[in-house]
Amino acid sequence: MxxxxxxxxxxxxxxxxxxxxxxxxxxxxxxxxxxxPHKPNNTENWIDLGKAKKIKENLWLKRPISFDIQDRWKTRTIKEMLYVFRMGKSVTILSSICPHAGCLIKTENNGFICPCHNSFFDNKGLVVEGPSPRPLDSMEWTVKKGRLYVKYEQFRSGIGTKELLG
Ligand code: FES
CATH class of the missing domain: 1.20.5 (Single alpha-helices involved in coiled-coils or other helix-helix interfaces)
Structure with a gap:
């Protein structure tokens, strides 16, 4: 012992x-x-925005989107508003999230305004005035079989460069 x-x-x-x-x-x-920040497993979120030719031309249109992402072991629903502009075969899609601190922008005077700290962006999304450190974030898009798809991504706010979140 x-x-x-x-x-x-x-x-x-x-x-x-x-x-x-x-x-x-x-x-x-x-x-x-x-x-x-949890990176979703499905890092590429291509969202169908409908028939490309049905999107009115020369006009910024609001497009609400909603989709589910698998975030580790739970599913989250992402809801956001995108701004879509079409001119012929050319499309621009902007996030509605202000790059300054993440408030939601809205259209105003042929451009966009952020109501939180009054950043104003022109109709291409470039900063005209206010504290936003960069233009509105554009999204990648493609047209397949006549339908417009956007690659939805979120970007870090408060910095001058467009950096993916996650
Ligand atoms: S959050 Fe948009 S200007 Fe500050």
């Missing part, structure tokens, strides 16, 4: 304290991990 020496006791005690200290970090690690 092993004799309980002071040394053995201290070793065991250190092991127990170490195990508890490790276990104590699990909740904080979990919450840290949970707060990180």
């Amino acid at each position: 092993n004799k309980i020496t002071r040394r053995n006791f201290l070793k065991t005690w250190q092991g127990v304290v170490g195990a508890f200290a490790t276990l104590a970090t699990i909740p904080s690690l979990y919450y840290w991990w949970w707060d990180q």
Whole structure:
């Protein structure tokens, strides 16, 4: 039978304290991990915006979109408004999320305005005045079999370059 020496006791005690200290970090690690931006598994979200030719020309149109993404183990529904402009075969699609701090822009005076801090963008989405550090974010698009598809992406706000979120 092993004799309980002071040394053995201290070793065991250190092991127990170490195990508890490790276990104590699990909740904080979990919450840290949970707060990180989660990259959706389906990183390419091509959304059907309907027949391209049916989109009125020379006019900014609002197009609400909604789709589900798998975010780790749960499904989230993304809802957003896009602005679509068509001139013949050329299309421009802008996010309605202001690059300054993420408020929703709206059309005004042949351009766009953000009601939060009054950034004003011209009808191409370029900054005319206000604190927005970059133009409105344009989205990639394609036409397949006559239907317009947009590649939906979200970008980091508050910085001068267009960086993907996630
Ligand atoms: S969030 Fe749009 S100007 Fe600040």
